[in-house]
Amino acid sequence: MNCQPMTRRQIVRISVGAMAAAIASGAATAFGFAEPADGDELIPFLNRQPDTRGGQLQWEKLSPDQWLTPTRTVYHVSHYGVAKVDEAGWKLNVSGLVDKPLSLTLDEIRKRPRRQATATLECGGNGNNAGFMGAVGNCTWTGTPLALLLKECGIKPSAIEAAFWGADRKVEKIRNMDFEQNFARTLSIPEAMRPDILLCYEMNGEPLTQGHGFPLRLVVPGWYGIAWVKWLQNIELRDRRLMTKYIAREYVTIYGEKQGEQVVWKERSVGPLNVKSLVARVIRRRDGSLLVNGAAWTQGRIRAVELKIDDGPWLPAKLEPQEDHPEHTWAMWTCEWKDPRPGEHTIVSRAFDEQGRLQPAADDPEISLKKTYWEANQQWPWKIRL
Numbered sequence: 480m481n482c483q484p485m486t487r488r489q490i491v492r493i494s495v496g497a498m499a500a501a502i503a504s505g506a507a508t509a510f511g512f513a514e515p516a517d518g519d520e521l522i523p524f525l526n527r528q529p530d531t532r533g534g535q536l537q538w539e540k541l542s543p544d545q546w547l548t549p550t551r552t553v554y555h556v557s558h559y560g561v562a563k564v565d566e567a568g569w570k571l572n573v574s575g576l577v578d579k580p581l582s583l584t585l586d587e588i589r590k591r592p593r594r595q596a597t598a599t600l601e602c603g604g605n606g607n608n609a610g611f612m613g614a615v616g617n618c619t620w621t622g623t624p625l626a627l628l629l630k631e632c633g634i635k636p637s638a639i640e641a642a643f644w645g646a647d648r649k650v651e652k653i654r655n656m657d658f659e660q661n662f663a664r665t666l667s668i669p670e671a672m673r674p675d676i677l678l679c680y681e682m683n684g685e686p687l688t689q690g691h692g693f694p695l696r697l698v699v700p701g702w703y704g705i706a707w708v709k710w711l712q713n714i715e716l717r718d719r720r721l722m723t724k725y726i727a728r729e730y731v732t733i734y735g736e737k738q739g740e741q742v743v744w745k746e747r748s749v750g751p752l753n754v755k756s757l758v759a760r761v762i763r764r765r766d767g768s769l770l771v772n773g774a775a776w777t778q779g780r781i782r783a784v785e786l787k788i789d790d791g792p793w794l795p796a797k798l799e800p801q802e803d804h805p806e807h808t809w810a811m812w813t814c815e816w817k818d819p820r821p822g823e824h825t826i827v828s829r830a831f832d833e834q835g836r837l838q839p840a841a842d843d844p845e846i847s848l849k850k851t852y853w854e855a856n857q858q859w860p861w862k863i864r865l
């Protein structure tokens with residue numbers, strides 16, 4: 480086996496806007512996987528499970544124009560059902576510990592400074608089993624920076640966090656009593672003041688769909704989807720920690736840390752993305768060689784991806800050129816396997832990011848001492864038969 484660069488495809492420098500247009504027209508871009516040619520054969524993963532939720536990304540079908548994920552193939556997670564927000568009656572309110580509360584229509588938000596970012600959206604539960612691997616997508620998000628709006632309102636010194644409330648509501652049972660609540664998540668003030676967080680009204684160059692949070696959602700590049708509040712309607716500056724369900728009880732990771740002989744058990748709220756990669760598909764070409772394609776992402780930028788076949792050494796995969804995948808976006812990678820032997824094989828990838836994080840194996844304490852299924856970034860071995 481050797482793992483060598485693919486013939487370098489022509490790198491066309493195009494703006495993100497042009498790329499969104501390219502997606503809409505179905506044109507190929509310089510990103511993504513090589514197009515399967517006539518006679519190429521997709522090799523199935525023997526331990527793959529059917530999509531347990533429906534609507535997930537189908538990795539084996541990713542095509543060369545899908546470094547950006549088309550909106551129709553992006554998963555949905557809506558814990559309180561899909562809210563239906565009528566734009567006419569909707570406003571975004573900023574309240575609580577601010578000098579100047581604000582109430583803005585969608586038109587007023589659209590007139591504010593406009594920024595576009597590409598970022599990978601992944602559910603905090605993605606990757607916990609072989610039937611839940613496609614709750615992820617890499618899209619272009621357009622909106623106005625949250626930090627500018629918060630500055631304009633003037634955050635009072637006593638505020639410690641910003642709470643983001645959605646329009647979606649559900650009755651929650653808490654200590655055997657019923658409470659109707661809206662979906663909410665919080666960011667600390669330093670987190671909320673990050674310049675790249677968006678109050679987002681467009682996804683892939685189109686107004687947000689209802690399912691993805693129309694008219695407005697939070698976009699927190701580098702964080703799991705749980706923080707990307709959809710159907711956003713209230714931003715509340717607070718001096719006490721909000722502890723509603725999806726902050727304090729769900730999307731809470733229970734994990735152990737070894738300290739000498741002892742394991743110290745802790746709980747943390749799901750926040751920044753963990754470093755992760757997977758083999759998306761294996762293709763047998765007419766000359767008998769195999770083409771292995773995958774993706775990798777993290778809270779920052781991916782530095783390297785490696786591939787292991789059976790008990791062989793880790794081999795470097797070829798990443799798309801770094802400058803072409805900005806921070807918080809996934810990187811696509813390719814490996815060629817020249818002379819595969821017939822029979823059953825196991826194939827697995829691992830990623831490293833620029834901050835030095837390494838994607839753990841399933842038996843690494845980082846994973847084996849993690850007792851809840853969120854933040855599942857373990858390496859995922861696929862079995863194939865040739």
Ligand SMILES: Nc1nc2c(c(=O)[nH]1)N[C@H]1C(S)=C(S)[C@@H](COP(=O)(O)O)O[C@H]1N2
Pocket residue numbers: 553554555556557558559600601602603644645646647662690691692703704705706707708709710711
């Ligand atoms: N208001 C609201 N926002 C929400 C959720 C929700 O249930 N309600 N689900 C969150 C979760 S868990 C995820 S993974 C992402 C999914 O975003 P999508 O449905 O646009 O893919 O939205 C997040 N934002």
Ligand SMILES: [Mo]
Pocket residue numbers: 556601602603604704705
């Ligand atoms: Mo999620």
